[in-house]
Amino acid sequence: MEKGVFxxxxxxxxxxxxxxxAIAAVIKAHGLDVGVMKPIASGAKEIEGKLVSEDALYLKKIIDSTDDDDLVNPILLKLPIAPTMAASNTGVPIDIDKILEAYEELTNKHDFVVVEGIGGLMVPIDDTLFVADLVLKMNLPLVIVSSDYLGTINHTLLTVEYAxxxxxxxxxxxxxxLKSGDDIVREIExxxxxxxxxxxxxxxxxxxxDCVYGEIVEDFRREINVSKIMRN
Ligand SMILES: Nc1ncnc2c1ncn2[C@@H]1O[C@H](COP(=O)(O)OP(=O)(O)OP(=O)(O)O)[C@@H](O)[C@H]1O
Ligand SMILES: [Mg+2]
Known part of the structure; x- marks a missing residue:
């Protein structure tokens, strides 16, 4: 079995x-101990005087994770802009070792860890690393999410080829x-x-x-074969 997915x-x-x-919740429903991670979040939200990542909150809530916020989201940047730009605004560079230590702790603690990336694969993390380098350091396979918008074919194919x-x-x-039929699916395929x-x-x-997920877990389980994501 894979140790997780990016x-x-x-x-x-x-x-x-x-x-x-949805991936994390469906794998949890298979009986596995699942962890979630959002290594870098930019655009923090203030809740009761504390800065938090909306993405980390959502991911934790959907699997009822009790992991520390610092572990799930080790790097939280206030401004909702590209990570290197948000980090340079604080004067503190992104600490890649802190991310990898948190990731290791999560993989030791859980059977499977679902890591959400930041933007796309060529988002810079510092002067030398892109998100793709973080994926390689974590040694995880990818699930690539794309959606129904003008430009998606180009962006999706570029992401596949770069990976x-x-x-x-x-x-x-x-x-x-997906909004209007499945033409876009056939083109990408x-x-x-x-x-x-x-x-x-x-x-x-x-x-x-708003941290609400409707029936996404049931829909995901019906539409997508999660064992392809879990298995080596
Ligand atoms: N299947 C869906 N149906 C309706 N709304 C959706 C669906 N998937 C995502 N959304 C909404 O679209 C917006 C973007 O989704 P989401 O936050 O998951 O994207 P993201 O790729 O994680 O964004 P970011 O790059 O900011 O992390 C959110 O408001 C989310 O609630
Ligand atoms: Mg997100």
Missing amino acids: VTGSDTGVGKTVIAG KSRNIRIKGIVINM KYSSAPILGTITFKENISVE
């Missing part, structure tokens, strides 16, 4: 948190927020050298911001 996206805002949460050029394993693609794991339609009752 959920990346064709872009920001495509549904990485929603899909990562392959870095020798990152790809479990497959989840096309999220036709040109992609990575498989499509399944699709999730746009649903009114999902909101990461």
Whole structure:
């Protein structure tokens, strides 16, 4: 069995948190002890005087995680901009060792860890590392989330090809927020050298911001074969 999965996206805002949460919850329902991680979050929210990551909160809630916030989200940046830009604003560079130590602790503690990426694979983390380098350091396979928007074919195919050029394993693609038929799915399938794991339609009752997930876990379980993500 894999020790986890890294959920990346064709872009920001495509549904990485929603899909990562659904993967974690479905694997938990299979009887495994699951952990979640959002290594770097930018755009912190203030709740009761404490800065928190909305993504980390959502991911923790969907699996009832009791892990410390610092472990789930070791790097929290206040400004909602690219991580290196948000970090340079604070004057403190992103501490990659802190991320990897938290990741190791989570993998020791849990059977399977679902890690949500930051934006896409070529988001810089510091002067030398991209998100893709973090994936390689964690030695995890990818699930690539894309969604139904103009530009998604290009972004999704570029993500697949870049992952392959870095020798990152790809479990497959989840096309999220599908609105109008499945033409986009057929196009991506036709040109992609990575498989499509399944699709999730746009649903009114999902909101990461409000920490509500509707029936996403049941829908995900019905639409997507999670054993392909769990198995080596
Ligand atoms: N299947 C869906 N149906 C309806 N709304 C969705 C669906 N998937 C995601 N959303 C909504 O779309 C928005 C973006 O989703 P999400 O936060 O999961 O994206 P992301 O890729 O994690 O973004 P970020 O790059 O900011 O981490 C959120 O408001 C979320 O609630
Ligand atoms: Mg997110």
